[in-house]
Amino acid sequence: MRRFDPEIWAGGFMLAVTLVPVAPVVFGALPLEIPRPAWIAIYVVMVLAIIGAFWGVGDRWWPRISFGIVVATSWALVLTATHTGLLPVLFVVAVALSPYLVPVWAGIALVAANSMVLAIALLNLPGGSGGGAGGWGELAVGLGFYVMIQAASLLSSVAMLREQRSRRELAEAHVELQAASVLLAESARTNERLRISRDLHDLIGHQLTVLTLELEAAKHRLASGSSTGAVVAEHVDRADGVARELLSNVRETVGELRAESADLTATLRSIVQDLREPLVEFDIGPDLELDEDRTQLLVRSVQEIVTNTIRHAQARTLRIEVSATPTGVELRAQDDGWGAGDIELGNGLRGLRERFEAFGGTAAFDGSRGFSVVARAER
Template identity: 40%
Template sequence: MENRSDVVASVVLAGVVMLVGAPVAILQASGGDPTAGPWWLWWVCYAAYIACTVATVWVTESGHRGRGTWLGIAAMTATGIAVYLLGSPGWTAILLVLTAAIAAHYLPWGPVLAVVAVQTLVIPLPSLPGAPPWELILGAAIYGGLQMLSVAAVWIQLRETAMRRELAVANTELRATTALLAETSRTAERLRISRELHDVVGHQLTALVLELEVAGHHAAPPAREHVARARSLAKDLLGDVRSTVGGLREQQPPLRAALELLVADLPRPHVHLAIDEELLLEEEQAATFIRCVQEIVTNAIRHSGAEHLWIEIARDDAGGATLHAFDDGRGAARFVPGHGLSGMTERFEQVGGGVAFDPAGGFTVDARVPAR
């Protein structure tokens, strides 16, 4: 949904910018002169505004927000004002509104208000001299209000986007915690049942086997044969109980189900999950992978701007387990691991493994835990 809204907004922005030049071209084709100065200078400023807009959006969306964004907004403001002053008063002022909206999308509130103030002060200039003061004030107030409306709309949209992103992160963390708590509860219950079987049923069967062995020594035929068969059945049952206890203690945690629940219904990015069906993990290793995937998904939601995230968990040739995750986001020009990635490294080191990060060309995580 967020990506679709960005595409629609970009298309509308491009359409409005292009339509500003249409009346000038039509009037010039019919022999009129819709510009206040040389017509070619207006077209140069208009083309420069389009170029500055495209460059600013491209540089910022590519993950290089900083000095380039500030210079781009400044250039848009200057060329937009030039287009307005060199053209006929009226429709060209819409470029000033668009500049304010783009500035609100990329800059802090202080510089945005400065852009709005400068552009608002420029509004009355084409009407000087000769226009009554009330007309100048009214025109400046109308376009100043339009700029503030566009700025407010952008800020509301950014706030809603941030809230949706944080909600997705909180939902991911909640699902991971729920999966770990559920597995911890299941493990505790399995261990309790296995202890009860071993301590109660196992001991009673052991005593029964011993009693039957003693009875077999004292029984006379044909009762001795029945006692021997009963002793054999009791020993088989004791073996079954021990096998059941071992199976309960060694049962594998449901890693696939937990991870599928963790990444379900994410609006963005779309997670592609692949897990080796033959992979065997201990409970602590499974918990490490669940927390690792949670951190990867959280970072992709908050920082990458990615459309897709691929996560692959498989068994390697040495019997260990590997995780390979990568996305198609913007990556990180200056990579400094935060608390989440540092915690991920510590988790893998605690189970004897390791993890490596590659922020170039998207974000890649490679991790491994040794064989059980």
């Protein structure tokens, strides 16, 4: 279920606006051309359709069907009233909702269609078609007024959607830039560790190996030489042991430098720094030991999850957990957004799954309550 946010409140106020023009009709202040219960039933259907259309923004088909019902019922409510009053406000509500569900050109066409319906309704009023110049003047003023209000509502909704889209695109670009920066820094650290490892191995390791060979040669020569050879051999043995131990320590340091990775928590948090919404919370296991490839896997996966949440979920919070498993590493993500009934994997989520499968793992997605990701990679 969707959470309450400014858009939900906007929808609530939109429904409240529809109550204003219909209240006189509901309470019997205006006569109707059809039975009042039938007219009220049409209004209830319109309200339910508005809720269905607004609640389903982002889905593919049924919100648009609901929107069509909104348009049709608004026409029926206006045409079956013997006095329009403020009922054309229902047209304004439908037009304001249109940019969320149909292209802008369809919203413009709806403004034109609503104006034609309103003209028919005004002409059918008592004295509407024979009111002379004054009647036609009132008709023109009424039509012009509601055309301007509809146009203003349409343009306002379009501007709001474009502003929202710009903010989402900016947030996505920010996350992608931060992820690229993190990966570049990690690659630089890895290259530096490899350089130091080569230097240690090529210089110190080589020198200590030569020293060990020289000391062994000296030990054999002294052992077969003078009478003091036994004493010298004892010192040579000690030197030989120290040299071998130092060589072993150098090799261990080389191995550690190759395997060491940056702090994963700091690395992942740097991806979403300065991101205002959604608020991303991390829970990173303390016993994680990751190489460069798996660090890159998690960075790219977190980037995709965050951008997917920004683009589709309208979530306020996103929680990401990374923990060690007996056979590898597990990533879990859960947002409090709208969720998705039928999940269709785009390039991003498909790529996320393929990355984990490349490490012998799996990735599963669930949109029943918010949107969640559970992915595992093997060692």
